[in-house]
Amino acid sequence: MHYGADYxxxxxxxxxxxxxxxxxxxxxxxxxxxxxxxxxxxxxSEGEFDFGWLDRVIDLLHEGGIAVDLATATAxxxxxxxxxxxxxxxxxxxxxxxxxxxxxxxxxxxxxxRRLAAELVTAIAERYANHPAIVxxxxxxxxxxxxNADYSDAARDAFRRWLADRYGDIRSLxxxxxxxxxxxxxxxxxxILPPRKAPYSRNxxxxxxxxxxxxxxLLECYLMERDIIRAAxxxxxxxxxxxxxxxxxxxxxxxxHLDLVSDDCYPDPNDPEAFRAAAFQRDLVRSLKPEVPWIxxxxxxxxxxxxxxxxxxxxxxxxxLSAQAIGRGADGILFFxxxxxxxxxxxxxxxxxxxxxxxxxxxxxxxxxxxxxxxxPGLPAGTRVARVALVFDWENWWAVEASDHPQNALDYVxxxxxxxxxxxxxxxxxxxxxxSRVGEGYDVVIAPLLYLVREADAxxxxxxxxxxxxxxxxxxxxVVDELDRFRDGGFATQLGPLCGIRIxxxxxxxxxxxxxxxxxxxxxxxxxxxxxxxxxxAGTGTLLAEEVHVIADVRVEASFTGGRRAGDPALxxxxxxxxxxxARYLATIPDxxxxxxxxxxxxxxxxxxPVVAGLPEHVEAARRGPLLTLVNQGGPVxxxxxxxxxxVTGERVDRVRLDxxxxxxxxxx
Numbered sequence: 204m205h206y207g208a209d210y211x212x213x214x215x216x217x218x219x220x221x222x223x224x225x226x227x228x229x230x231x232x233x234x235x236x237x238x239x240x241x242x243x244x245x246x247x248s249e250g251e252f253d254f255g256w257l258d259r260v261i262d263l264l265h266e267g268g269i270a271v272d273l274a275t276a277t278a279x280x281x282x283x284x285x286x287x288x289x290x291x292x293x294x295x296x297x298x299x300x301x302x303x304x305x306x307x308x309x310x311x312x313x314x315x316x317r318r319l320a321a322e323l324v325t326a327i328a329e330r331y332a333n334h335p336a337i338v339x340x341x342x343x344x345x346x347x348x349x350x351n352a353d354y355s356d357a358a359r360d361a362f363r364r365w366l367a368d369r370y371g372d373i374r375s376l377x378x379x380x381x382x383x384x385x386x387x388x389x390x391x392x393x394x395i396l397p398p399r400k401a402p403y404s405r406n407x408x409x410x411x412x413x414x415x416x417x418x419x420x421l422l423e424c425y426l427m428e429r430d431i432i433r434a435a436x437x438x439x440x441x442x443x444x445x446x447x448x449x450x451x452x453x454x455x456x457x458x459x460h461l462d463l464v465s466d467d468c469y470p471d472p473n474d475p476e477a478f479r480a481a482a483f484q485r486d487l488v489r490s491l492k493p494e495v496p497w498i499x500x501x502x503x504x505x506x507x508x509x510x511x512x513x514x515x516x517x518x519x520x521x522x523x524l525s526a527q528a529i530g531r532g533a534d535g536i537l538f539f540x541x542x543x544x545x546x547x548x549x550x551x552x553x554x555x556x557x558x559x560x561x562x563x564x565x566x567x568x569x570x571x572x573x574x575x576x577x578x579x580p581g582l583p584a585g586t587r588v589a590r591v592a593l594v595f596d597w598e599n600w601w602a603v604e605a606s607d608h609p610q611n612a613l614d615y616v617x618x619x620x621x622x623x624x625x626x627x628x629x630x631x632x633x634x635x636x637x638x639s640r641v642g643e644g645y646d647v648v649i650a651p652l653l654y655l656v657r658e659a660d661a662x663x664x665x666x667x668x669x670x671x672x673x674x675x676x677x678x679x680x681x682v683v684d685e686l687d688r689f690r691d692g693g694f695a696t697q698l699g700p701l702c703g704i705r706i707x708x709x710x711x712x713x714x715x716x717x718x719x720x721x722x723x724x725x726x727x728x729x730x731x732x733x734x735x736x737x738x739x740x741a742g743t744g745t746l747l748a749e750e751v752h753v754i755a756d757v758r759v760e761a762s763f764t765g766g767r768r769a770g771d772p773a774l775x776x777x778x779x780x781x782x783x784x785x786a787r788y789l790a791t792i793p794d795x796x797x798x799x800x801x802x803x804x805x806x807x808x809x810x811x812x813p814v815v816a817g818l819p820e821h822v823e824a825a826r827r828g829p830l831l832t833l834v835n836q837g838g839p840v841x842x843x844x845x846x847x848x849x850x851v852t853g854e855r856v857d858r859v860r861l862d863x864x865x866x867x868x869x870x871x872x
Contacts, residue, residue, distance in 0.1 A: 742797015
């Protein structure tokens with residue numbers, strides 16, 4: 204179990220370094236991420252490198268028994284680089300330049316940036332590849348975090364090359380993008396630009412491909428650095444830190460290139476439900492590479508500095524959120540950062556060692572957590588216990604939130620998280636996977652918004668149901684192919700036959716938060732008795748109330764009870780195959796109560812059990828092989844009957860008592 208933080212010794216005089224190492228040992232730190240923003244210190248000018256200070260820091264850490272996750276330092280180019288090569292600076296869609304003075308001021312597709320970054324990484328990797336302190340490599344940092352897309356001339360040239368590689372010839376691109384519309388037909392790839400500012404809405408095929416391109420350019424930067432590190436003879440694992448459900452980078456495509464996933468997560472202490480959003484993020488990153496434990500690379504010990512209001516964490520909350528991460532697959536708990544900065548934009552951001560020193564609650568909690576984690580035994584890796592999957596797909600996210608749709612207020616992640624919260628409240632473990640992976644032993648699959656459906660996705664979902672699985676498909680699904688084009692035959696041509704329905708109209712509703720003066724229907728209530736056993740379904744539909752027609756042996760489980768769709772199907776179910784599989788279709792986006800009602804009904808009819816039955820909603824339960832993690836995320840005292848061995852103390856237990864922000868890890872019998 205790694206424990207530590209980002210360490211930025213370049214911000215401090217050398218006399219503090221010995222104290223840092225001593226304090227790290229006191230806090231139980233086992234590993235630090237080093238050099239993430241040290242480019243200007245490592246390379247003060249082009250062709251000149253200063254490794255003396257870094258040598259001393261790494262040697263001090265090694266002598267102190269502290270391992271190093273060594274960064275490549277490419278996340279923030281130094282002033283000399285952008286002054287000498289202003290063409291490496293990125294631009295927004297209006298053509299405005301992102302200037303130096305912050306961080307991430309580089310165009311990912313810029314040949315100059317890539318050359319300079321490669322020279323830096325080569326020098327670092329060749330010097331430290333075989334240093335015994337280095338146990339992991341940290342490429343760049345939070346790719347795309349601030350600069351979500353670049354529209355510069357470097358991006359223009361790279362986008363043209365990317366499109367030529369993707370389509371082969373300009374005729375295929377014109378067909379894919381439908382460029383006969385609005386006289387957009389191209390005669391050459393050299394006529395194509397990034398989707399810069401335009402008079403009106405832009406080509407949706409171009410927009411979708413530009414998102415793919417943007418993610419690929421960032422990935423190319425990662426792969427360049429990874430390959431340089433390997434070429435230098437390094438054999439340690441290589442990673443770059445993700446940011447959970449981060450829209451600009453398709454982590455689903457990235458993950459095969461990482462030895463392990465690392466993630467940065469900052470739940471808001473002001474939000475009493477933030478722990479569910481954090482659980483969603485943990486489950487997402489775990490699901491990306493389920494056979495390998497992941498690392499929580501960054502979190503805060505206490506308050507942040509970059510939200511409008513930055514509340515402190517409650518006593519014990521930092522440890523409770525750390526335990527949540529471990530229970531959901533993490534083998535490392537790290538913070539930003541070790542010593543709180545005394546200058547710069549993040550000087551108010553909390554750290555393991557605060558400005559106020561060691562006579563603080565933050566320091567005491569950091570030390571206590573280090574002691575506890577050191578007592579943990581080796582934890583199981585690669586165990587997959589979830590029987591429920593939520594379909595999560597980056598290209599769907601991009602396509603769903605494009606413009607010019609029947610409903611332009613769809614928030615993909617919010618909709619997925621609403622379903623996740625309903626499952627989390629019932630203590631059901633969840634994986635988040637693309638549609639192509641739904642056949643990996645799940646009982647229930649929920650696809651909340653599957654607007655873009657590839658043929659392989661439809662085949663996987665169909666096979667899942669035919670094998671006895673239970674599928675729930677949400678509205679605005681199976682509308683377009685992977686090029687964002689309609690298929691012949693109308694909507695739901697791939698999944699409609701599976702669900703036994705036909706979609707005639709999407710029935711857009713006015714968003715409930717719209718101004719009172721905006722006319723139109725805002726909600727579509729629905730209810731039903733399910734299969735008539737009295738276990739009812741009820742909720743309020745939002746954003747969409749689709750016109751659904753039943754075309755096969757389908758039962759209507761719930762109907763709309765108000766509005767223009769009153770009396771029409773809201774939820775249908777079709778039994779398929781001889782193994783008891785079912786395919787449900789939901790014609791609206793349910794509110795929180797409706798999602799909970801539907802989840803409860805689905806769990807009851809499919810027999811999916813919670814990790815631990817009878818828990819209150821504020822107590823989390825997660826299973827990692829035989830390890831059961833229970834966390835009280837700030838609610839009343841809870842007592843849980845569970846038989847096994849306390850993973851920290853080694854003592855036998857048959858019951859655990861959890862005060863607010865208490866947690867327990869029990870190895871089950």
